Amino acid sequence: MSERVIPVVDQRQRALIAHVPAMPVPAVGHLLDRLHRPLRDLRISVTDRCNFRCSYCMPKGVFDKNYPYLPQSDLLRFEEIERLTRLFIGHGVQKIRLTGGEPLLRKHLEVLIDKLAVLRTREGQALDITLTTNGSLLVQKAATLKAAGLKRVTVSLDGLDDAVFRAMNDVDFPVADVLAGIEAAHAAGLGPIKVNMVVKRGTNDDQIVPMARHFRGTGVALRFIEYMDVGATNGWRMDEVLPSAEVLQRLQAQWTMVPLAPSASGETAQRWGYADGQGEVGFISSVTQAFCGDCNRARLSTDGRLYLCLFATQGHDLRQLIRSSASDEAVSSALAAIWQGRDDRYSALRASLPPEASGSAGRVEMSYIGG
Numbered sequence: 471m472s473e474r475v476i477p478v479v480d481q482r483q484r485a486l487i488a489h490v491p492a493m494p495v496p497a498v499g500h501l502l503d504r505l506h507r508p509l510r511d512l513r514i515s516v517t518d519r520c521n522f523r524c525s526y527c528m529p530k531g532v533f534d535k536n537y538p539y540l541p542q543s544d545l546l547r548f549e550e551i552e553r554l555t556r557l558f559i560g561h562g563v564q565k566i567r568l569t570g571g572e573p574l575l576r577k578h579l580e581v582l583i584d585k586l587a588v589l590r591t592r593e594g595q596a597l598d599i600t601l602t603t604n605g606s607l608l609v610q611k612a613a614t615l616k617a618a619g620l621k622r623v624t625v626s627l628d629g630l631d632d633a634v635f636r637a638m639n640d641v642d643f644p645v646a647d648v649l650a651g652i653e654a655a656h657a658a659g660l661g662p663i664k665v666n667m668v669v670k671r672g673t674n675d676d677q678i679v680p681m682a683r684h685f686r687g688t689g690v691a692l693r694f695i696e697y698m699d700v701g702a703t704n705g706w707r708m709d710e711v712l713p714s715a716e717v718l719q720r721l722q723a724q725w726t727m728v729p730l731a732p733s734a735s736g737e738t739a740q741r742w743g744y745a746d747g748q749g750e751v752g753f754i755s756s757v758t759q760a761f762c763g764d765c766n767r768a769r770l771s772t773d774g775r776l777y778l779c780l781f782a783t784q785g786h787d788l789r790q791l792i793r794s795s796a797s798d799e800a801v802s803s804a805l806a807a808i809w810q811g812r813d814d815r816y817s818a819l820r821a822s823l824p825p826e827a828s829g830s831a832g833r834v835e836m837s838y839i840g841g
């Protein structure tokens with residue numbers, strides 16, 4: 471096999487200044503971007519570190535012991551995350567997803583969850599707080615997370631075959647321990663649980679049917695994710711993407727499947743159910759069927775930059791603003807103005823972009839802005 475050369479440019483250096491607009495933007499619970507998409511979902515990356523080295527996300531060759539992870543002083547503190555979340559809620563955010571890196575590596579994460587769980591939307595509702603994890607620490611932490619106010623978890627698992635899974639996480643982590651983590655989350659009441667499986671053709675596509683068989687009838691919704699060209703280090707190639715349509719065909723060869731209506735506007739997954747009532751699966755097809763038209767997600771990086779798209783090359787530096795003496799009104803107006811200027815829709819444009827624009831150089835890593 472020929473070696474892939476992966477250009478590595480650290481895009482975290484290139485932050486955009488978050489300007490406070492001359493005219494304040496009132497927080498009325500509804501904010502539209504330039505493509506008329508509301509702001510509803512905030513994904514917060516709480517660490518850029520991880521104990522796995524999934525080749526599609528943090529390949530070992532790049533994320534080695536010399537990799538310049540963010541120093542502790544650069545991380546947003548919990549009070550800062552809480553403040554920003556409160557201001558985002560003022561503009562319509564209803565759902566929070568904690569992610570990373572591996573979010574359970576952030577020390578005392580339950581303290582942050584505790585702070586977020588008491589926040590209320592403008593309508594007086596509790597936030598929908600969820601977390602995406604590789605599951606490795608769930609056995610130890612599920613009960614504490616639940617007690618702090620976490621509602622549910624999404625666990626990533628790319629196969630049931632131990633050898634395949636150990637090779638994909640690239641740190642020799644066993645499947646059994648992730649399955650035990652899913653059990654622990656279930657026992658703690660962190661449901662309904664979703665399981666994310668990134669499908670790479672030729673690497674783990676033989677795990678599609680075994681994974682479906684395993685989770686069928688358990689109440690766990692398995693979601694198949696198309697391998698994406700995020701970041702600049704995973705050496706992505708289109709021929710390693712297995713389109714969701716093909717995944718569905720493989721399931722249909724085993725079971726009768728029926729399409730289900732989306733559960734919410736802005737829902738990323740297309741849902742299909744087993745005709746015999748044994749649950750559902752989802753497809754996240756950001757390569758073959760872009761869903762940018764409904765994308766209501768903002769991403770807050772570990773060091774407090776606001777990213778408007780998973781494929782963005784630059785983020786807006788909110789940390790600098792909140793560490794100045796800016797008032798809540800000023801910070802709130804600044805983040806509103808950033809959203810109002812948003813016209814990102816990378817996946818929808820991917821096929822029509824010239825090669826130099828669709829190349830990966832310049833993009834930030836998913837472990838830094840969160841999945």
Ligand code: SAM
Pocket residue numbers: 520526527569570571572573602603604624625626666667668695696697698699700704836837840841
């Ligand atoms: N470490 C946690 C985990 O793995 O669940 C949270 C962070 S991870 C970046 C969030 C999600 O992004 C995971 O479900 C992961 O499988 C997915 N992901 C990472 N790189 C991806 C890629 N290149 N294509 C598709 N999904 C990817």
Ligand code: SF4
Pocket residue numbers: 520521522523524527528570571572604626837
């Ligand atoms: Fe870590 Fe999650 Fe990325 Fe895998 S996908 S390397 S578990 S952050």
Ligand code: SF4
Pocket residue numbers: 756760761762763765767778779780781814815816817818
């Ligand atoms: Fe949203 Fe960007 Fe993904 Fe489109 S490509 S769905 S705008 S994050």
